Amino acid sequence: MRMRAAVLEEFGAPLAVQEIDLADPKPGEVLVRLVACGVCHTDVYTASGADPSGYAPAVLGHEGAGVVEAIGEGVKDVKPGDHVVTLFSPQCRECEHCRSPRTNLCLAIREQQNKGFLPDGTPRLSRDGEPIRHFMGTSTFAEYTVMPEIALAKVPEEAPLDRCALFACGLSTGLGAAMFTAKVEAGSTCVVFGAGMVGLGAVAGARLQGAERIICVDLSEDRLELARGQGATDTWIGGEETVQRVLDETRGFGADYTFEATGNVKVMRQAVESARMGWGLCTVAGVAGKGETLEMVPRFLITGRRVCGSSFGGVKGRDQVPQLVQRYLDGDLDVDPFISHRITLDEVNHGFELMERQDGIRSVIEF
Amino acid sequence: MRMRAAVLEEFGAPLAVQEIDLADPKPGEVLVRLVACGVCHTDVYTASGADPSGYAPAVLGHEGAGVVEAIGEGVKDVKPGDHVVTLFSPQCRECEHCRSPRTNLCLAIREQQNKGFLPDGTPRLSRDGEPIRHFMGTSTFAEYTVMPEIALAKVPEEAPLDRCALFACGLSTGLGAAMFTAKVEAGSTCVVFGAGMVGLGAVAGARLQGAERIICVDLSEDRLELARGQGATDTWIGGEETVQRVLDETRGFGADYTFEATGNVKVMRQAVESARMGWGLCTVAGVAGKGETLEMVPRFLITGRRVCGSSFGGVKGRDQVPQLVQRYLDGDLDVDPFISHRITLDEVNHGFELMERQDGIRSVIEF
Numbered sequence: 001m002r003m004r005a006a007v008l009e010e011f012g013a014p015l016a017v018q019e020i021d022l023a024d025p026k027p028g029e030v031l032v033r034l035v036a037c038g039v040c041h042t043d044v045y046t047a048s049g050a051d052p053s054g055y056a057p058a059v060l061g062h063e064g065a066g067v068v069e070a071i072g073e074g075v076k077d078v079k080p081g082d083h084v085v086t087l088f089s090p091q092c093r094e095c096e097h098c099r100s101p102r103t104n105l106c107l108a109i110r111e112q113q114n115k116g117f118l119p120d121g122t123p124r125l126s127r128d129g130e131p132i133r134h135f136m137g138t139s140t141f142a143e144y145t146v147m148p149e150i151a152l153a154k155v156p157e158e159a160p161l162d163r164c165a166l167f168a169c170g171l172s173t174g175l176g177a178a179m180f181t182a183k184v185e186a187g188s189t190c191v192v193f194g195a196g197m198v199g200l201g202a203v204a205g206a207r208l209q210g211a212e213r214i215i216c217v218d219l220s221e222d223r224l225e226l227a228r229g230q231g232a233t234d235t236w237i238g239g240e241e242t243v244q245r246v247l248d249e250t251r252g253f254g255a256d257y258t259f260e261a262t263g264n265v266k267v268m269r270q271a272v273e274s275a276r277m278g279w280g281l282c283t284v285a286g287v288a289g290k291g292e293t294l295e296m297v298p299r300f301l302i303t304g305r306r307v308c309g310s311s312f313g314g315v316k317g318r319d320q321v322p323q324l325v326q327r328y329l330d331g332d333l334d335v336d337p338f339i340s341h342r343i344t345l346d347e348v349n350h351g352f353e354l355m356e357r358q359d360g361i362r363s364v365i366e367f
Numbered sequence: 368m369r370m371r372a373a374v375l376e377e378f379g380a381p382l383a384v385q386e387i388d389l390a391d392p393k394p395g396e397v398l399v400r401l402v403a404c405g406v407c408h409t410d411v412y413t414a415s416g417a418d419p420s421g422y423a424p425a426v427l428g429h430e431g432a433g434v435v436e437a438i439g440e441g442v443k444d445v446k447p448g449d450h451v452v453t454l455f456s457p458q459c460r461e462c463e464h465c466r467s468p469r470t471n472l473c474l475a476i477r478e479q480q481n482k483g484f485l486p487d488g489t490p491r492l493s494r495d496g497e498p499i500r501h502f503m504g505t506s507t508f509a510e511y512t513v514m515p516e517i518a519l520a521k522v523p524e525e526a527p528l529d530r531c532a533l534f535a536c537g538l539s540t541g542l543g544a545a546m547f548t549a550k551v552e553a554g555s556t557c558v559v560f561g562a563g564m565v566g567l568g569a570v571a572g573a574r575l576q577g578a579e580r581i582i583c584v585d586l587s588e589d590r591l592e593l594a595r596g597q598g599a600t601d602t603w604i605g606g607e608e609t610v611q612r613v614l615d616e617t618r619g620f621g622a623d624y625t626f627e628a629t630g631n632v633k634v635m636r637q638a639v640e641s642a643r644m645g646w647g648l649c650t651v652a653g654v655a656g657k658g659e660t661l662e663m664v665p666r667f668l669i670t671g672r673r674v675c676g677s678s679f680g681g682v683k684g685r686d687q688v689p690q691l692v693q694r695y696l697d698g699d700l701d702v703d704p705f706i707s708h709r710i711t712l713d714e715v716n717h718g719f720e721l722m723e724r725q726d727g728i729r730s731v732i733e734f
Binding site: 097100102103105265268277278279284285286287288292293294295296297298299300301302303304305306307308309310311 | 464467469470472632635644645646651652653654655659660661662663664665666667668669670671672673674675676677678
């Protein structure tokens with residue numbers, strides 16, 4: 001079929017919205033009509049050429065939600081008409097990792113996905129017979145996409161798909177970092193560094209876990225206002241003195257849980273050093289630049305701090321994204337404030353600009 | 368009373384063994400006659416002047432075991448004749464940390480201990496009326512010491528005190544890193560970097576936890592031979608290629624648990640990078656040099672590796688040192704091979720030299 005999509009033709013150049021071809025779903029695959037897709041930092045990062053594993057031409061986009069249009073042979077868990085969230089982090093439920101409660105990093109299609117192909121090693125995207133590669137297994141900057149069944153989470157139909165799209169990446173990453181990776185305990189003190197989509201999700205996740213005190217640190221008063229709306233009890237403009245301020249406010253101990261959601265390695269170090277002696281856990285959710293390293297003074301570890309990371313919030317997508325969406329439907333989560341701009345597919349490069357100048361939390365493409 | 372002790376008079380100079388004065392135990396304190404004391408790296412480190420928090424004059428030594436000679440007012444848990452292991456990491460059983468299962472870092476006497484005093488803010492050590500400070504709250508390079516009751520672990524009398532001394536620091540640190548900090552699961556794969564006292568203890572701890580594969584990495588074939596005796600299933604001479612070798616041997620995943628017991632920050636980085644994607648836990652037990660930092664590529668965290676540290680192996684001393692000694696009495700632990708040299712107090716500087724040239728695992732002073 002023919003469809004419109006935003007193609008990364010060349011690193012550093014604007015995406016080119018154009019008509020391209022999409023092949024039918026093969027066995028185990030699903031044709032999804034996109035209804036909404038968020039513009040996420042990873043899209044911008046890849047388009048810029050900064051990601052060493054990036055490739056072109058490819059259709060970007062990964063924070064998508066839509067409706068199943070058709071299914072390939074053997075697909076069992078979704079049927080035409082179902083509402084779905086796309087999962088760049090799939091869940092096959094069969095591999096060594098899916099069978100372990102300790103990780104959400106499904107191994108089933110990792111290799112082909114990283115190369116830009118569907119599980120059989122070929123793309124469904126093409127133009128004039130020339131293949132175009134998929135991005136993150138999703139390619140949701142497009143009217144339609146073909147994805148493996150294991151990379152789709154079926155969500156309740158009463159949840160608006162524009163809101164659902166945020167659960168495809170940023171929001172689930174933040175919520176999950178607090179709920180599934182760190183498993184924040186009720187009554188604890190948390191510090192969240194960064195109040196973008198992931199940081200705000202972590203604030204909300206810490207609140208859902210019953211944290212008593214949630215300090216959110218950012219450079220923007222506007223974003224900190226949003227953090228208060230998600231449950232932050234204290235909001236601070238960050239700076240060199242942030243670690244000392246955390247210590248001063250916690251009887252010199254540090255916070256039970258800290259979350260890093262900026263991708264800045266200096267902030268990561270602050271997040272480590274703000275964690276409580278004895279048992280503080282620092283969860284890194286931000287993606288650092290190429291070649292950058294987090295410098296840690298080993299003494300912080302020896303005295304009981306722990307450091308971990310979170311990819312897609314530790315969320316096992318097919319099982320847990322629907323549960324998170326349900327929390328939204330139950331009124332536990334206020335998702336609306338995250339959608340700062342609504343744009344069309346033709347305006348995708350404008351969405352990139354908004355993200356680059358940190359204007360708002362999320363631009364959502366509506367198809 | 369008068370007694371002989373090894374005094375650090377000046378950083379970088381040999382310890383001076385001499386007669387000094389020891390005051391009677393005050394309330395809550397205990398007079399211990401030392402029977403054995405290991406020479407540990409921390410003693411050498413402090414004597415050298417490299418530790419920025421070091422002070423002199425002080426009586427060094429912290430890996431001690433002996434017999435209770437007299438008790439101060441209110442002491443309940445030990446009585447004259449009891450065999451005890453000295454604890455630089457005390458356990459008051461009452462502070463916020465002692466009441467938590469998450470940490471062994473007792474807060475009760477921390478501040479005064481770090482300054483070289485007993486809990487009331489004064490020393491019991493003196494010479495010609497001039498105070499001499501305690502070291503690590505223990506000062507066991509001496510015929511006698513006065514210590515708070517909360518810093519003594521009562522051990523079974525059938526356990527030889529020379530072997531018990533090793534449980535006062537290095538051996539418990541290694542055992543505990545595997546058993547209490549990392550909580551190694553049965554059937555797992557472990558890599559232990561360093562086959563000194565702490566690393567060998569970690570090998571033994573991993574074995575006691577039922578690890579299936581225990582790879583020990585060191586630069587000395589002699590130490591690796593000892594590691595095999597403690598249960599290492601694979602022993603490797605370490606190098607630049609160690610991380611890749613771990614990956615090659617673990618289907619590209621890395622090890623479930625890694626332990627760092629060298630204090631070298633480059634090795635710490637290897638330990639992080641050798642940990643398994645998804646859930647690998649790197650436990651840092653070595654003490655890095657002043658100002659050195661562990662550099663970590665954040666991607667290793669995001670893809671599921673975790674990093675923590677271990678002080679005294681996470682062992683809650685009064686409760687758990689006796690349990691570890693019991694494992695020795697039960698035949699679960701082979702402690703004898705760790706004692707490489709037996710020396711007198713007058714030979715303490717020789718013990719330092721042996722440690723500096725990495726000759727053997729432990730020199731034990733016998734009084």
